[in-house]
Amino acid sequence: MIRISIDAMGGDHGPDVVIPALMTVATRRPDAHFIIYGQENLVRPILDKHPRLAENSELVHCDVAVGMDEKPSQALRHGRWKSSMWKAIEAVKSDAADVCISAGNTGALMAMSKFCLRTMASIDxxxxxxxxxxxxxxxxxxxxxxxxxxxxxxxxxxxxxxxxxxxxxxxxxxxxxxxxxxxxxxxxxxxxxxxxxxxxxxxxxxxxxxxxxxxxxxxxxxxxxxxxxxxxxxxxxxxxxxxxxxxxxxxxxxxxxxxxxxxxxxxxxxxxxxxxxxxxxxxxxxxxxFLGLNGIVVKSHGGADSDGFAAAVDLGYDMVRNRLLDRIEADxxxxxxxxxxxxxxxxxxxxxxxxx
Incomplete structure (x- = not known):
């Protein structure tokens, strides 16, 4: 099973695009399991429309969503511990997930990923x-x-x-x-x-x-x-x-x-x-x-539609399946x-x- 943590609040469209995209991936990747982080009052109604996806997912409520225009330093100060973006990254660090996918603020995602996962030992x-x-x-x-x-x-x-x-x-x-x-x-x-x-x-x-x-x-x-x-x-x-x-x-x-x-x-x-x-x-x-970290993070384009976000999830799935981190560390x-x-x-x- 490939465990994929999802920041459902990221991007221009949030769960309206993210959840249908996950349904597409779940159909063609039956061994994918999704941990969805987001504001439950916004994510749950959409997730309930896709019972097959809901059966193979878990929804974790998060109070905070990082804004697309937030500065990375602000996101780190105010979004840590509570935001859907941080929680999705942290799931990779704690080995609850194999890869994190987010369409959120690129600067904030990179700053949080570096802070949480750290770079590989020999990578600057x-x-x-x-x-x-x-x-x-x-x-x-x-x-x-x-x-x-x-x-x-x-x-x-x-x-x-x-x-x-x-x-x-x-x-x-x-x-x-x-x-x-x-x-x-x-x-x-x-x-x-x-x-x-x-x-x-x-x-x-x-x-x-x-x-x-x-x-x-x-x-x-x-x-x-x-x-x-x-x-x-x-x-x-x-x-x-x-x-x-x-x-x-x-x-x-x-x-x-x-x-x-x-x-x-x-x-x-x-x-x-x-x-x-x-x-x-x-x-x-x-x-x-994001390469060079002690974990795999994939950044989807903020304006991506459901097909585009599904492509980003597929990419993360393939890299876990094909042992990307092991290959990089060996090289x-x-x-x-x-x-x-x-x-x-x-x-x-x-x-x-x-x-x-």
Missing amino acids: RPAIAAIWPTLRGESVVLDVGAGIGADAHQLVDFAILGTGMARAVFGIERPSVGLLNVGVEEVKGQEEVKEAGQMLREANLASLDYRGFVEGNDIGKGAVDVVVTEGFSGNIALKTAEGTARQFAAYLREAIGRSLLSRLGYILAKGAFDRLREKLDVGRSNGGV LDLFHARNPKAAGARRSDVETDEEG
Whole structure:
């Protein structure tokens, strides 16, 4: 049984979207068990409309719902211990659940997850990983917004974290990895990126196939299975891709409705347009995974519909089923065993920061 804790109050729609999404997941994942955290007076009436889901769920009342516009520091001060978001994360820490899913405030969710679960022993900071549709299928891209900037050691950590996710979700034994850069030439880019590339080449890990630098246009091509970058550029790339998909879909709808002939052409090619619509639907790839923590947390888009939230729950389910954390820990242990100099340099950096 896969135990999934749910923050039912998160997102723009709360339980109105969350509960129908869980019913969808329960239908195709009969071994999933849901622990739903939320305000009972709002969740119970909707849950009672889905008796099959209610039989395989437990509802835990929470007095507080973290607002979508709350600052992370405010959420930590006022939402701890009582909020549906905190309780859902805490369930993973106490081993009452295997994974937490929330569509709530991203900053608050990350702050609470770091405070409650802590980062893995050899990880400086967590990263948010996204599933990115490509011409070849799908890729993992990280970091897409957990933090601003990253040094070489952190970029290498991200590569190992993303590789573990690609192995768990895509079933690829040795995923290919690229560092996002302004060009593919080794002399280009920031020093941190060039240093990370050298570290990955020298590590020669059996769990990943380092391919060098990739550019922004290589992400959509699916040039590699895992694209590594820092959170600022990663978040811009993600939002740009989502906006471009919606822009193209709007252009297409406008072109189809412009004349009788274009509407007739749409009818004749409806199957092709339906497949295109599926590819452009950002909700189908919904779910940002917080990697590097001692537990799995998945962030659904706040505006996701029930299908989108169900996709985020499915993603969390798959990562538990395929032992994501075990894979990541094994890869990290292997990297540090083969690269004691990197581990020593990291410890020196931490000691210097503490002295300063």
